[in-house]
Amino acid sequence: METKMIEGGHNNAMTALEALIIGHSPAAxxxxxxxxxxxxxxxxxxxxxxxxxGKELVARAIHDEGVRSGKPFAAINCGAIPGELIESELFGHEKGSFTGATARRLGHFEASEGGTIFLDEIGDMRFDMQVKLLRVLEDRTIVRVGSSEVRGVDVRVISATHQDLDSAIADGKFREDLFFRLGVVVLQVPSLASRVEDIPALIRHFQRKMPGEAKCRFEDAAMALLMQHRWPGNVRELRNFVERASVLHGGETLGADDVAMLLNPTAAFAPRYAAPISFVPTPTGLEESAAPAAAHGKAPAPGRPIDLKREIETIELEQIHVALDLADGIISEAARLLTLKRTTLIEKMRKYGVHQQAA
Incomplete structure (x- = not known):
């Protein structure tokens, strides 16, 4: 069987934009x-x-290709900043304006003067902050927390969301006038599943800075399996896969069975004889597609009790880790994969002692 080497290469004819947005599929x-x-x-x-x-990568590419390329680029995840701090983060504050404000601080809008500010997960922004952001976009001015002085700002705003904002607007959770201000141009970033022909090029890109002994080879059947995968975590999931493969199988030639194991983050670190745990979100979010005892190979023995509560908690914890890995630590996205509310997932993480930066 022919084996293809996926490794780094350099194309001197590659443009800066091609270096950022990898691939030659029609979608790319x-x-x-x-x-x-x-x-x-x-x-x-x-x-x-x-x-x-890769929405942040697209935002950076827009900045780098435009007239503001020599100016600052700031990326802010609106879902990762506590609601009570986001105004200060964006617009700055004066000394003594609130507890802990021990000095004057410039917000991202002032610090990005002349450049671009990227507001990721804009759909997570509090409704009252949406009003203040709208005012900034309309007037091109900001007011620091604790100040009454109006300051002009010259910043291009690029925003992003994975949410259905039409539904959020209909539910009264997102302002329609803000949507029109933010979305003068609406650009759809394709999923990895819609550009699977770019997977070999993306793997080469992710392996480019790896030492030779960390790079993996992929048999034809293995590459075919990668191109058949759904990639719910998109390019981020592929990057994690490449890193996981380099850690566990650096320098090896991987077949389809190896790739199948690596595509399951929990099973990839388990002994080869262990039954892999499949991540299958259901309406309640954390149940397995098989019975809990069977999923762990612990069928009830005659006359021997099983601690069902403990078994279910074990499954919950494993699925939480899998979802966080797929979501690259972004709690709001992990909650979506688990079909849970973000606050419910945070409560469960606290229950099991899972420490992760809120996002």
Missing amino acids: QHLREMIRRVARSNASVMLCGPSGS
Whole structure:
């Protein structure tokens, strides 16, 4: 069987944009063309697409291709900042304006003067903050927390979300007027599943900075399996897969069975004889597709009790770790994968002592 080597290479003809947006699929080529077009203006851009598809990378590419390329680029995850601090993070504050404000601090808008500010997960922004952001976009001015002085700002705003904002607007959770201000241009970032032909190039890209002994080879059947995978975590999941493969199988030639194990983050670190645990979200979020005892190979023995509560908690904990890995630590995305509310997932993480930065 022919074995293909996936390793780093260098193409001197590659443009800066091609170096950022990897691949030559129709979806990747269309995305690069749209980036070139929107980069020529200062219009606000909203990036829509699934989590992990590379929206921040697209935002940076728009910045780098435009006239603001030599100015600051700031990326802020609106879902990762506590609601009570986001105003200070964006607009700054004066000394003594609230407990802990021991000195004057510039917000991201002032610090990004002349450049671009990228507001990721804009759908998670509190409703009252949406009003203040709208005022900034309309007037191009900000007011620091604890101050009454109005300051002009010259910043291009690019935002992103994986949420359905039409539904959020209909439910009264997102302002329609803010959506129109943010989405002068709406750009769809494709999922990895819609550009699977780019997977070999993306693997080469992720392996480029790895030492030779850490790079893996993939048999044809293994690569075919990668291109058949659903990739719910998109490019982020593929990057994690490549890193996991380099840690566990650096320098080896991987077959389809190896790839199947590596695509399951829990099973990849388990002994080969252990039954892999499949991540199958259900309406309640954390149940397995098989019975809990059977999933762990612990069928009830005659006359011997099983601690069902403990078994279920073990499954919950494993699925939480799997979801966080797929979501690259982003709690809101992990909660979506588990079909849980974000607050419910945080409560369960506290229960099991899972320490993860809130996002």
